[in-house]
Amino acid sequence: MKKRSFGFMLLTLLLSFSVVLSACGNSGGGGNASSGGNESSSNSGNGSNAASGNAGDASDSGGEKVTLSFWTLFDGGDGDNMQALVDEFNKTHPNIQVKNTKLVYAEYYTKLITAVGNGNGPDIGISHASRLPDLIDQGVATDLNAAAEAAGVDWSTFNQNLLSADTVDGVHYAVPIDTHPFIMYYNKALLKQAGLLGDDGKPVMEQSEDGFMNFLKTLKEKLPSKITPFALSNANDDPYRFWWALYSQQGGNDVISDDLKSADIDKDKGIKAADFIQKLYTQGYIKKNDPDFYKNFQSGTAAIMMTGVWATGTWESTKGLEFGAMPIPKIFDQEATWGDSHTIILPTTSKEDPAKRKAAMVFANWVADNGQIWAKAGHIPSKPSVFEKPEFKAMPYRSDYVSVADTVKFSKQSTKTQQIRDNVSYKYLNEVWANKMTPADAMDKMQTDIQKVLND
Amino acid sequence: MKMKKLRADVLALLFLLPFLIVYCLFTIWPMVKGVQMTFYKWTLIKKMGYIGWDNYRNVIHDKEVWQALWHSAIFVVLSTPTMIVLGILLALIANRKSVLQKFYRSIFFIPSILSVAVASYLGLFVFQPYTGLVNSALHLVHILPENTEIFWLTETGLAWITVTLVTLWWTVGFNFILYLSAMQEIPDEVYEASKLDGANDNQIFWRITIPYLAPITKMITMLQIIASFKVFMQIYIITGGGPLDKTRPIIQLIYQTGFKKNNLGYAATMSYVLFIVLLVLSALQYWINNRKRGDL
Numbered sequence: 001m002k003k004r005s006f007g008f009m010l011l012t013l014l015l016s017f018s019v020v021l022s023a024c025g026n027s028g029g030g031g032n033a034s035s036g037g038n039e040s041s042s043n044s045g046n047g048s049n050a051a052s053g054n055a056g057d058a059s060d061s062g063g064e065k066v067t068l069s070f071w072t073l074f075d076g077g078d079g080d081n082m083q084a085l086v087d088e089f090n091k092t093h094p095n096i097q098v099k100n101t102k103l104v105y106a107e108y109y110t111k112l113i114t115a116v117g118n119g120n121g122p123d124i125g126i127s128h129a130s131r132l133p134d135l136i137d138q139g140v141a142t143d144l145n146a147a148a149e150a151a152g153v154d155w156s157t158f159n160q161n162l163l164s165a166d167t168v169d170g171v172h173y174a175v176p177i178d179t180h181p182f183i184m185y186y187n188k189a190l191l192k193q194a195g196l197l198g199d200d201g202k203p204v205m206e207q208s209e210d211g212f213m214n215f216l217k218t219l220k221e222k223l224p225s226k227i228t229p230f231a232l233s234n235a236n237d238d239p240y241r242f243w244w245a246l247y248s249q250q251g252g253n254d255v256i257s258d259d260l261k262s263a264d265i266d267k268d269k270g271i272k273a274a275d276f277i278q279k280l281y282t283q284g285y286i287k288k289n290d291p292d293f294y295k296n297f298q299s300g301t302a303a304i305m306m307t308g309v310w311a312t313g314t315w316e317s318t319k320g321l322e323f324g325a326m327p328i329p330k331i332f333d334q335e336a337t338w339g340d341s342h343t344i345i346l347p348t349t350s351k352e353d354p355a356k357r358k359a360a361m362v363f364a365n366w367v368a369d370n371g372q373i374w375a376k377a378g379h380i381p382s383k384p385s386v387f388e389k390p391e392f393k394a395m396p397y398r399s400d401y402v403s404v405a406d407t408v409k410f411s412k413q414s415t416k417t418q419q420i421r422d423n424v425s426y427k428y429l430n431e432v433w434a435n436k437m438t439p440a441d442a443m444d445k446m447q448t449d450i451q452k453v454l455n456d
Numbered sequence: 457m458k459m460k461k462l463r464a465d466v467l468a469l470l471f472l473l474p475f476l477i478v479y480c481l482f483t484i485w486p487m488v489k490g491v492q493m494t495f496y497k498w499t500l501i502k503k504m505g506y507i508g509w510d511n512y513r514n515v516i517h518d519k520e521v522w523q524a525l526w527h528s529a530i531f532v533v534l535s536t537p538t539m540i541v542l543g544i545l546l547a548l549i550a551n552r553k554s555v556l557q558k559f560y561r562s563i564f565f566i567p568s569i570l571s572v573a574v575a576s577y578l579g580l581f582v583f584q585p586y587t588g589l590v591n592s593a594l595h596l597v598h599i600l601p602e603n604t605e606i607f608w609l610t611e612t613g614l615a616w617i618t619v620t621l622v623t624l625w626w627t628v629g630f631n632f633i634l635y636l637s638a639m640q641e642i643p644d645e646v647y648e649a650s651k652l653d654g655a656n657d658n659q660i661f662w663r664i665t666i667p668y669l670a671p672i673t674k675m676i677t678m679l680q681i682i683a684s685f686k687v688f689m690q691i692y693i694i695t696g697g698g699p700l701d702k703t704r705p706i707i708q709l710i711y712q713t714g715f716k717k718n719n720l721g722y723a724a725t726m727s728y729v730l731f732i733v734l735l736v737l738s739a740l741q742y743w744i745n746n747r748k749r750g751d752l
Contacts, residue, residue, distance in 0.1 A: 110500065110715050117501025138501060138718075234610075235698070289607050291584040419717055431700055434610065456717070 174343035181339030231302035274439035312378030339408030543631030568629035579622030
């Protein structure tokens with residue numbers, strides 16, 4: 001009996017290993033592409049990045065060698081590009097060594113906050129601009145003014161729209177390294193087939209409510225029925241971002257009041273935006289419950305799609321995909337889109353070391369200066385001077401949407417931004433997209449629940 | 457004599473000590489700390505201030521908490537009976553003398569070895585629209601007309617079925633093993649005697665096998681209820697608690713409150729509410745079992 005059960009166990013183990021392995025293989029590529037903020041996958045290599053190694057910085061930090069710990073939340077192409085930046089920086093700055101620790105995105109903020117809380121945080125961290133107010137409130141992100149001055153950071157070299165998202169009452173809390181707005185991608189071959197591609201390689205579309213609808217209508221009529229006119233997920237991030245863009249295009253100003261204390265949805269504008277998007281689902285322009293809209297566009301079976309700029313790198317490395325990138329069409333009164341920004345912060349440490357903080361700011365500024373490496377994944381660099389670099393100009397697509405950096409409508413600096421988005425807005429808007437709730441009801445319920453979150 | 461016993465006790469304690477220290481440090485102490493947290497406003501990194509019974513008062517009036525508890529209860533009701541019936545059925549199949557006996561045992565148990573993430577993602581791929589196995593199969597045999605899809609993951613009722621099926625597939629192996637070993641414990645003489653008395657298969661099953669399995673069934677029921685009440689990961693991955701939080705179990709709410717809303721004190725309070733619910737259920741079950749035994 002004993003022997004038999006041992007053999008049975010062994011057999012079980014062997015078989016199960018094979019199951020586990022094959023299961024991993026299957027699930028690896030899947031994932032829900034709409035989740036999170038920066039899961040841009042596989043960007044081909046780091047190639048030659050010919051960074052203009054600001055030699056001046058090297059001597060800045062004196063003779064002492066400074067080692068800095070750096071926690072990041074990037075994976076895939078982003079992760080590789082950040083590592084390339086760190087390697088290049090370490091090579092050109094012998095006195096400052098940065099050690100990059102990659103954490104899993106989903107756990108990053110929880111780990112950062114708890115580690116800083118018990119005094120084991122890193123010297124340098126990453127934060128999304130939308131998470132910054134919360135980190136400031138919890139005492140995780142620190143005032144950078146003194147360190148920036150010591151390191152000779154010139155704040156005027158940054159895009160001011162981005163910078164304003166990281167500044168509270170004249171105090172800088174973060175160094176923006178990019179913005180990653182919500183933009184539109186289109187499949188050139190399919191648009192051409194439908195007769196909607198101009199000679200300049202750009203879509204032929206009138207930038208208005210009817211114009212966009214007619215554009216989709218033509219796509220639906222002219223293209224085979226297997227082709228999705230507009231690839232978009234049916235829940236959470238991306239449709240929410242589209243709603244935010246259209247809400248802002250009408251002049252909607254976030255969903256909370258300026259004093260950040262009360263829920264303040266501009267109901268009519270919110271309804272109009274939600275109603276417009278709901279129609280795209282109910283009239284069949286967006287595939288219902290599309291399990292993977294990234295794949296849909298990537299495999300050339302969708303004419304247009306909208307998501308963050310981080311997808312650019314992924315599309316570039318997809319063989320045979322002829323695509324273009326452009327800002328979200330101006331469907332309502334003014335140009336606006338959703339966007340967030342990656343920033344570098346200096347978390348609170350148990351012992352404040354001015355030399356380390358200065359070195360960290362040298363690093364942050366250098367990363368921003370060398371945005372052409374970071375832009376490989378698709379992000380828009382935070383310093384306009386990078387746009388003029390030959391390495392940046394040599395990369396296609398990016399220049400088609402750098403102007404968006406000025407029209408990104410960031411969320412207000414509330415500590416509750418993330419919670420409101422994840423626990424309220426997604427929830428009710430998802431119901432609208434599924435046609436189970438009217439836009440008006442959703443706005444009312446959002447207003448009530450946002451107030452509840454703010455009162456907590 | 458007394459001296460000898462004392463010595464044995466001390467010796468036993470000495471051997472138990474390594475475990476006890478770790479157990480106290482990582483299980484008992486956090487539990488005590490958890491009780492303390494319920495009386496404070498406590499964020500992810502710091503204690504904010506004593507607030508007395510406020511957290512408990514809030515829990516009682518918090519509709520979300522009761523909804524989430526209800527959802528966990530729904531899952532218990534869906535999963536426990538199916539888990540037991542399927543466990544017995546699989547054990548019956550694997551217990552029959554057949555060349556495939558070993559094969560059955562392996563394949564029935566294998567899914568239990570997968571991690572929850574792998575099992576859930578497999579479930580996700582099987583049930584997703586357009587490309588999922590289930591819908592594709594239904595299209596193939598023309599039960600489901602072309603151009604229509606069943607949205608297993610986004611309709612509340614279907615989402616519950618999906619989650620239950622995936623959990624069933626994933627964890628029934630454990631119950632199956634327990635039942636199989638219990639079946640092998642049943643003495644062959646009893647079966648032989650019943651056959652000599654002319655009992656048919658049906659009678660053998662209901663009059664002999666099932667009664668012999670009663671003790672293990674009681675134990676499995678208890679374990680299953682506790683396990684099902686603690687459901688989290690597979691629902692989190694498969695439906696995310698949606699649509700409209702209608703499949704969100706209590707553990708997910710606790711997780712969101714603690715780590716997303718940064719309110720550990722309140723999350724700890726909810727955990728203790730769940731603890732009390734489980735304690736009451738266990739006590740009730742214990743009481744029922746003992747009473748029955750007294751009747752005999």
